[in-house]
Amino acid sequence: MSTTASRPASRQDKAAAGVANFADDSVGASKIVNGFARKVFPDHWSFMLGEISLWTFVILLLTGTFLTFFYVPSMGEIPYEGVYAPLHGQIVSEAYASSLAISFDVRGGLIIRQIHHWAALIFVASTVVHMFRVFFTGAFRKPREINWVIGALLAILAVFEGFTGYSLPDDLLSGTGIRIAQAIMLAVPVVGTYLSFFFFGGEFPGHVLIPRFYVIHILLLPAIMLALIAAHMFLLVLHKHTQFPGPGRTNDNVVGFPLFPVYMAKMGGFFFIVFGVIALISAFVGINPIWAYGPYDPSPVTAGSQPDWYMGWLDGAVRLTPGWWEFTLWGFTFSMNIFIPTTVIILVVMAVLVAYPWIEQIATGDYREHHLLDRPRNQPTRTGLGVMALTFYVILLISGGNDIIAHMLNLSINDLTRGLRLLLFVLPPIAFWVTKRICLGLQRRDREKALHGRETGRIVRLPHGEFIEVHAPLDEYERWMLVQHESQRPLELQPAAGANPDTLFGKVQHALSRFYFDDRVEPVTPAELEAAHHHHGHGGEHAAIDPSEKGSAKTTNSLTTQG
Amino acid sequence: MTRTLSALSARRRHPLAVVLLIALALTLTGGLYAALVPQPASAQPEQSASATDIAEGEKLFIANCATCHGFNGEGGDPQPTGWGYGITGPSLVGVGAAAVDFQVGTGRMPLPYQGPQAVPAERIRFSQEQINQMAAYVASLGPGPAIPAEEFLDITALTEEEISRGSNIFRTNCAMCHNFAGAGGALTKGKEAPALFNVTERHIYEAMTTGPQSMPVFNDNTIAPEDKKAIIGFLKSIHSQPDPGGLPLGYLGPVSEGLFAWVAGIGLLIGCAVWLGMKSS
Numbered sequence: 097m098s099t100t101a102s103r104p105a106s107r108q109d110k111a112a113a114g115v116a117n118f119a120d121d122s123v124g125a126s127k128i129v130n131g132f133a134r135k136v137f138p139d140h141w142s143f144m145l146g147e148i149s150l151w152t153f154v155i156l157l158l159t160g161t162f163l164t165f166f167y168v169p170s171m172g173e174i175p176y177e178g179v180y181a182p183l184h185g186q187i188v189s190e191a192y193a194s195s196l197a198i199s200f201d202v203r204g205g206l207i208i209r210q211i212h213h214w215a216a217l218i219f220v221a222s223t224v225v226h227m228f229r230v231f232f233t234g235a236f237r238k239p240r241e242i243n244w245v246i247g248a249l250l251a252i253l254a255v256f257e258g259f260t261g262y263s264l265p266d267d268l269l270s271g272t273g274i275r276i277a278q279a280i281m282l283a284v285p286v287v288g289t290y291l292s293f294f295f296f297g298g299e300f301p302g303h304v305l306i307p308r309f310y311v312i313h314i315l316l317l318p319a320i321m322l323a324l325i326a327a328h329m330f331l332l333v334l335h336k337h338t339q340f341p342g343p344g345r346t347n348d349n350v351v352g353f354p355l356f357p358v359y360m361a362k363m364g365g366f367f368f369i370v371f372g373v374i375a376l377i378s379a380f381v382g383i384n385p386i387w388a389y390g391p392y393d394p395s396p397v398t399a400g401s402q403p404d405w406y407m408g409w410l411d412g413a414v415r416l417t418p419g420w421w422e423f424t425l426w427g428f429t430f431s432m433n434i435f436i437p438t439t440v441i442i443l444v445v446m447a448v449l450v451a452y453p454w455i456e457q458i459a460t461g462d463y464r465e466h467h468l469l470d471r472p473r474n475q476p477t478r479t480g481l482g483v484m485a486l487t488f489y490v491i492l493l494i495s496g497g498n499d500i501i502a503h504m505l506n507l508s509i510n511d512l513t514r515g516l517r518l519l520l521f522v523l524p525p526i527a528f529w530v531t532k533r534i535c536l537g538l539q540r541r542d543r544e545k546a547l548h549g550r551e552t553g554r555i556v557r558l559p560h561g562e563f564i565e566v567h568a569p570l571d572e573y574e575r576w577m578l579v580q581h582e583s584q585r586p587l588e589l590q591p592a593a594g595a596n597p598d599t600l601f602g603k604v605q606h607a608l609s610r611f612y613f614d615d616r617v618e619p620v621t622p623a624e625l626e627a628a629h630h631h632h633g634h635g636g637e638h639a640a641i642d643p644s645e646k647g648s649a650k651t652t653n654s655l656t657t658q659g
Numbered sequence: 660m661t662r663t664l665s666a667l668s669a670r671r672r673h674p675l676a677v678v679l680l681i682a683l684a685l686t687l688t689g690g691l692y693a694a695l696v697p698q699p700a701s702a703q704p705e706q707s708a709s710a711t712d713i714a715e716g717e718k719l720f721i722a723n724c725a726t727c728h729g730f731n732g733e734g735g736d737p738q739p740t741g742w743g744y745g746i747t748g749p750s751l752v753g754v755g756a757a758a759v760d761f762q763v764g765t766g767r768m769p770l771p772y773q774g775p776q777a778v779p780a781e782r783i784r785f786s787q788e789q790i791n792q793m794a795a796y797v798a799s800l801g802p803g804p805a806i807p808a809e810e811f812l813d814i815t816a817l818t819e820e821e822i823s824r825g826s827n828i829f830r831t832n833c834a835m836c837h838n839f840a841g842a843g844g845a846l847t848k849g850k851e852a853p854a855l856f857n858v859t860e861r862h863i864y865e866a867m868t869t870g871p872q873s874m875p876v877f878n879d880n881t882i883a884p885e886d887k888k889a890i891i892g893f894l895k896s897i898h899s900q901p902d903p904g905g906l907p908l909g910y911l912g913p914v915s916e917g918l919f920a921w922v923a924g925i926g927l928l929i930g931c932a933v934w935l936g937m938k939s940s
């Protein structure tokens with residue numbers, strides 16, 4: 097059933113390697129179609145995470161288009177005359193009135209609104225999960241760095257797309273969100289006030305913001321994202337998908353299903369599953385009850401004013417930052433308590449995210465192409481860093497809901513905030529260390545397993561009275577999974593690699609490399625395997641017992657050993 | 660004036676003196692109140708508590724409340740030992756019958772233990788009659804908001820426009836603490852504005868007139884009795900009908916929605932992906 101296709105970079109005899117050669121430098125149009133149809137796509141559930149983002153994005157386009165038919169992007173004020181009684185006669189913006197009309201007067205409008213909003217939350221969530229799958233498996237390595245960067249841009253644009261959408265209904269909550277966005281602009285030193293005037297076309301809230309956000313939300317950002325997604329998919333096809341190591345899977349081939357028809361059918365089916373799940377949720381669970389929030393008015397706020405979850409980490413960062421970071425200098429106020437946990441943090445996170453593939457390249461001194469994925473345990477430092485970043489992010493996210501948590505769990509919000517501040521600095525390093533130790537431990541266990549076989553839990557007593565546990569040898573495939581990865585060492589142990597350690601770059605590179613690879617478990621070498629086999633032949637302490645030796649050993653139970 | 664009154668009543672012996680004093684206090688305070696409070700004093704009527712009610716109320720008060728609030732409701736001294744564990748109750752002079760009806764009727768008083776704030780108990784320890792008696796007694800200590808009359812609580816005849824007005828007033832005055840749908844919210848240092856889902860009309864009204872704990876007092880000048888009724892109508896209308904959107908997830912806003920999207924949404928979809936992945940291999 098599975099097909100094998102060779103990599104373009106393969107130095108092998110391409111004709112012999114089989115179907116679907118995609119020589120990127122020499123493709124004619126017909127060849128593209130042909131090549132595309134005969135692509136193979138490896139199969140693993142985690143490779144479908146990107147697909148969830150893709151399909152939720154499609155759902156967003158479809159439902160969003162429906163919403164534009166009825167939404168009125170205007171801040172003009174009118175008395176509400178629609179069917180929702182508890183708001184009768186209140187002065188509301190046309191944007192808000194039309195959002196209510198979509199919910200209550202347009203047939204099917206409410207379910208479409210709810211699908212659109214649930215899909216938005218799930219879109220960003222699946223994008224983040226997809227990103228972490230790419231990170232932990234090392235799929236961002238050469239030649240996919242650019243696709244990683246495109247992905248990172250998509251992730252940040254998705255957040256802004258979500259935020260502008262959240263602002264459109266002009267209800268109490270979205271208005272509060274816009275107010276906070278204005279505070280973030282104002283807090284930018286020197287140019288803050290100008291920025292705010294520029295965006296709002298004057299004082300807050302003004303009359304232009306909703307029309308502007310509308311254009312950004314339905315035209316500008318979707319167009320950019322669509323183009324980036326197209327590029328993302330193009331590069332995916334160009335580089336072919338990575339695969340996990342396994343029998344017959346090498347850096348030079350792809351083992352999987354042909355894209356057409358098997359994988360296409362599967363993808364199409366998955367679209368309906370994603371749509372189905374989101375529609376089901378939207379049918380039963382409400383989201384963003386704008387009628388209950390009421391129309392925006394700058395004076396009231398509601399307890400529990402929160403942004404949608406993907407902005408929550410920034411809200412959390414602001415909540416954790418102490419107010420005394422704000423100071424006055426030369427008659428100007430510098431709101432570092434807002435500027436640092438919002439603008440600065442976004443920029444730093446973006447920079448690290450985009451740069452990561454190259455940071456790791458420097459640390460490893462490895463500029464080769466990688467088409468086989470890493471098992472996360474075989475990259476303890478990277479996996480540790482990923483878990484550390486995740487921990488940091490989750491603590492900020494939790495802090496964004498500190499009032500709800502305090503309310504639900506009857507905690508003091510002051511104590512909770514102090515506790516979270518502490519955790520923000522203490523937990524991530526602990527998470528890094530623990531994860532790295534766990535990875536190294538798993539690698540050690542893999543090594544043991546590869547060399548001495550699997551523990552069977554059966555205890556055997558040898559003639560001279562010693563007790564040993566019987567180890568069953570692994571089959572070829574299993575063993576290969578455990579021994580296939582390369583040894584990674586600090587650059588100073590690889591004389592030929594890396595920059596000259598006397599240069600500044602060389603110093604940095606060597607330090608980074610030590611940080612990544614000083615602690616390591618060497619993969620099993622063929623020589624070691626050979627030695628272990630030899631050793632087993634003589635029935636050493638941890639050895640797997642050969643069936644031939646069974647007679648001389650007294651088993652403590654009556655089970656037989658399988659060789 | 661109230662100081663003298665309570666000083667006198669502390670030494671009272673003759674039952675008739677009590678009655679006399681109380682009658683005096685009532686007329687005085689009633690008169691004063693009517694003179695001081697501008698118009699729709701309509702919500703403060705029916706001070707028809709009889710002298711026996713007040714006397715019964717006092718007995719109940721001394722038995723159940725005096726450890727903390729003092730024998731004359733003047734507020735307790737910190738008591739290092741004994742029942743009450745050093746908790747001091749505030750002075751109840753002038754808190755009015757409404758405060759007693761609210762505090763005891765929702766099960767907040769008598770306070771069972773020291774916490775950031777009083778928490779409504781599961782079981783109310785007093786009958787409504789006993790509560791009324793204690794309320795009458797506390798009302799006799801000094802003028803304060805009365806238990807509202809039925810006409811201010813009957814929301815059945817409210818029009819849509821009035822409910823809409825109620826929603827607007829609620830959003831401006833109450834939502835910052837109690838959340839847009841009355842789902843409650845956290846305040847500083849472990850205090851909280853509770854959820855308003857299961858509070859009776861009368862207790863909502865009384866909460867506004869007495870301002871328990873960190874809640875401000877909304878007297879008839881800030882929010883007129885008609886508007887209070889509109890607020891109650893709004894709360895009852897949204898809490899009695901199912902939400903148009905489906906399950907409202909506790910009306911907690913984006914936090915509960917985000918949690919749901921991750922746990923149910925992403926959870927289900929990854930489950931499907933794993934299932935499809937298994938099918939193929």
Ligand code: HEM
Binds near residue numbers: 235249336339
């Ligand atoms: C709008 C959001 C996104 C969509 C719709 C999307 C879609 C996809 C799809 C369908 C795949 C192939 C299936 C898979 O490997 O899961 C993929 C692969 C990939 N994505 Fe994304 N993605 C998005 C965001 C991101 C982000 C945020 C990153 C990282 C910063 C990223 C980096 C990558 C990389 C490097 C690959 C190649 C993986 C491989 O070959 O193993 N993508 N993307």
